[in-house]
Amino acid sequence: MVEILDTTLREGEQTPHVTFTIPEKLEIATLLDEFGVDIIEAGHPRVSKDICEAVKNIANQGYNASVLAHCRSLQEDIDLALSCDVDWVGIFFCVSNKRIEQHFRKNIENIQAQIAKTIEYAKDHGLKVRYTPEDTARTEYSTLIPVLKSAIDAGADRISIADTVGAMTPLTMYNFIKKIQSDLDIPLHVHCHNDLGMATANALAAYEAGVRLIDVTVNGLGERVGITSLSELCVSLQSLYHVNNNWKFELLLDLAQKVSEFSGLPIPTNAPVVGDHAFIHNAGLHVAAVLHNPEFYEVFPAELIGKKRTFILDKMASSQTIKQKLEEIGINARDDQVTTILTHAKSREKGVISDEEIYRLLSLGQPNSIMFQ
Secondary structure (H helix, E strand, O other): OOEEEEOOOOOHHHOOOOOOOHHHHHHHHHHHHHHOOOEEEEEOOOOOHHHHHHHHHHHOOOOOOEEEEEEEOOHHHHHHHHHOOOOEEEEEOOOOHHHHHHHHOOOHHHHHHHHHHHHHHHHHOOOEEEEEOOOHHHOOHHHHHHHHHHHHHOOOOEEEEEEOOOOOOHHHHHHHHHHHHHHOOOOEEEEEEOOOOOHHHHHHHHHHHOOOEEEEEHHHOOOOOOEOEHHHHHHHHHHHOOOOOOOOHHHHHHHHHHHHHHHOOOOOOOOOOOOOOOOEEOOHHHHHHHHHOHHHOOOOOHHHHOOOOEEOOOOOOOHHHHHHHHHHOOOOOOHHHHHHHHHHHHHOOOOOOOHHHHHHHOOOOOOOOOOOO
């Protein structure tokens, strides 16, 4: 069993140049709840008045998902989260030696006491608590474990392991989670940044090591280059690990497109799962195999997320690709027609053969109702 926390509305809004209005946040949160995430991280109420209002609105929608507010290790942040009616608070405080010495200029004993006091206050007021030591992956282990044990003693329900700068590899992540589990008896979360392109791989390694929950965002949005992508992670869990959480995969495209629209960031055409190219097959050998059985070149079926596989014609095409394309546009292909199109395709150094070119090459009038897919 693995849970999903979606933080599009908090981490996602830290993406450079990305902000969401309150109505946009409510629309995204509703889709996330329908998809089936377990926790929606609605925002950091202390940041601004509109974020505080959004968190409160989301928390009062009656979603199946729990709602979490992001908080510093301060009583005033907990009080504001309480006023928003959230279920959870995510308390964060980095305890790496370098950060303590150069940024906070406090001693570790005082920081540890402050974290414990804030957790106790939140628990005393009926909140569930997860504590995240920012930059967990690079924090000295001899400092980290005593702080985490203190947080647990204070009442923390979960501990989140943060790879804040994306510095881990799958193997180091797996071993790190296993090591922490050997020292702590508490459900672990993981939050993986994508600075080196390994966020999803590291999240899956953490899952293999036994983490209880994984943080994601729609389209992998987040600070700098983002974090683990919701669609990549959930489809990987279903396809590779046979995790069945009753997620509504058919909503992944709607989520991706809606967040793209609201954020102003286009979905890359080659994005895994939700990109336009995800189920476009090109090379002749690939097309022939896919027509026989899509599993030969698809790790999961297009139908899972409501997409359709398509084929394009260029110099990589085979005669079988051309026959398939002609059938799609309503032409019962003769061998000589296939040869004509194939010869033309192979003569092109660049570019895709369009529907207009096909009709012109075959001297056919193109019906207005037919579009070349």
